Amino acid sequence: EAQVTQNPRYLITVTGKKLTVTCSQNMNHEYMSWYRQDPGLGLRQIYYSMNVEVTDKGDVPEGYKVSRKEKRNFPLILESPSPNQTSLYFCASSVTQGAGELFFGEGSRLTVL
């Protein structure tokens, strides 16, 4: 089954404790990206990657890091989480760099105390 898998789905952590949210897709997509969803703000892009070893900032990259060492994986790293990073996070992938369907994971709800 074609899918984007994120882990963990739910996480409660404390300020400053490094964490990683993993994302893996099995569709051989070149393009992957991370979004955060906050009430009233919709989906905002954090980082994106056009291919292995190619990443760039989205609209709200502060406090986040990413890496793309393999085509299927695109982890999101919070080196020192803060309460304002409490949010619902989505990973997405797409077959093309151009305009096309984004396939989203099920989401990771993160709470930073």
Next chain:
Amino acid sequence: GENVEQHPSTLSVQEGDSAVIKCTYSDSASNYFPWYKQELGKGPQLIIDIRSNVGEKKDQRIAVTLNKTAKHFSLHITETQPEDSAVYFCAASYSGGYQKVTFGTGTKLQVIP
């Protein structure tokens, strides 16, 4: 950069009635306009999209219209059913270069049985 505004933020309709969600965009270079449906606890899923060389597209009970001159596009759902209850996001992107997708802030649709 692109800015997408979406209205209304919430919408309640009686089962069987029609629902209309409207979006405006700012960047005349945008040429791809997808609509995503997010059910509770899940990631957004593409339901319909339209490209700038088309004015209207239909898929069963769902239709999208695009007015390039006015820079707005709308989602129309006819004969609404309870399973249409969800959050709907419009988006705009440009197919040249990298896939920068800008989302609207979302509309929570409630279909009352």
